[in-house]
Amino acid sequence: MTQIFIGIVIAAFLAVLASAFRVLREYERAVVFLLGRFQRVKGPGLIIIIPILQSMVRVDLRTIVMDVPSQDLITRDNVSVKVNAVLYFKVLDPDHAVLNVENYIEAVGQLAQTTLRSVLGQHELDELLAERERLNNNIQTILDQQTDQWGIKVASVEIKHVDIDESMIRAIAKQAEAERERRAKVIHADGEYEAAGRLTDAAARLSSEAGSMQLRYLQTLTEIAGEKSSTIVFPLPVNLMESMNRLLGEPAADDDST
Numbered sequence: 001m002t003q004i005f006i007g008i009v010i011a012a013f014l015a016v017l018a019s020a021f022r023v024l025r026e027y028e029r030a031v032v033f034l035l036g037r038f039q040r041v042k043g044p045g046l047i048i049i050i051p052i053l054q055s056m057v058r059v060d061l062r063t064i065v066m067d068v069p070s071q072d073l074i075t076r077d078n079v080s081v082k083v084n085a086v087l088y089f090k091v092l093d094p095d096h097a098v099l100n101v102e103n104y105i106e107a108v109g110q111l112a113q114t115t116l117r118s119v120l121g122q123h124e125l126d127e128l129l130a131e132r133e134r135l136n137n138n139i140q141t142i143l144d145q146q147t148d149q150w151g152i153k154v155a156s157v158e159i160k161h162v163d164i165d166e167s168m169i170r171a172i173a174k175q176a177e178a179e180r181e182r183r184a185k186v187i188h189a190d191g192e193y194e195a196a197g198r199l200t201d202a203a204a205r206l207s208s209e210a211g212s213m214q215l216r217y218l219q220t221l222t223e224i225a226g227e228k229s230s231t232i233v234f235p236l237p238v239n240l241m242e243s244m245n246r247l248l249g250e251p252a253a254d255d256d257s258t
Contacts, residue, residue: 016051023047029094030056041094059094063155066109070163073117077124082163087112087143093151101150108147112157115142125164132159 024030024043032039032047033055042056049056070084089108091097097104119139120128128135136157144154 020048020051021046022049022056024058027060027062029059029061031059031094031098032056038095038099057098059091059097061091061094063088063090064105066105066112068109068112068116070161071113071117073121075120075125075128076122079125080165081125081128082161083116083120083128083159084161085112085116085139085157085159087157088155089143089147089152090155091151092153096149096151104150104152107150108143108152108154111146112143115139115146120159128159128162135159 022030023046026044028043030042030047030049032042032049035053039054047056066087066089068085068087070082072080072082074080087108091104101107116139119142120135123131123135136159140154140157143157147154
């Protein structure tokens, strides 16, 4: 019996001694407590934890990817939407993450949900659809400030989906179509205005030079002559005849009368 008792004692001692040695991976840290009081942060590698006197909490320092569940919210222009996002964060101070909050992963998740609703509810639907990058940065900044006391760094926040009712989708499509028609009309009006200005400049230049109008008439006659019309009636201005007479060396009509 004595030998059995000694064997049991030795086995128990070896088990306790083995439990004192812990191996932490490169991305892990141990928050060590001595009789319930925080002592220090250990790791990575092989560490020794004195049984009964000391205890430890493992903390993962890798970036954690959290899917924020879909949140129902009402935008500033009274549109009901559902928005979900993905959150990237990591622990920088393991002691703060253990001492200052009960469950830092759960706390960050709940904070992300409330922040997502409060921030996006201050913007209109068009901003949610067109300015996601700015909204992502805004949410990330707010979360990072609030989680700083927990020793946590929020790396980024990405809005994944914005779900809208079918009726609102049809209204947005009509609005987009109306906007495209408005832009088309504005572009057409700008083209008409520019063309009118060019025509005015061309008319002023033709009227300022002495043979320009006659050359324009002759060019128009040449273009019409190439068409298949059987009869062409074209008004011939008097000043064109006078110019042609001067070119041919013939006297003008008023000179013959004198």
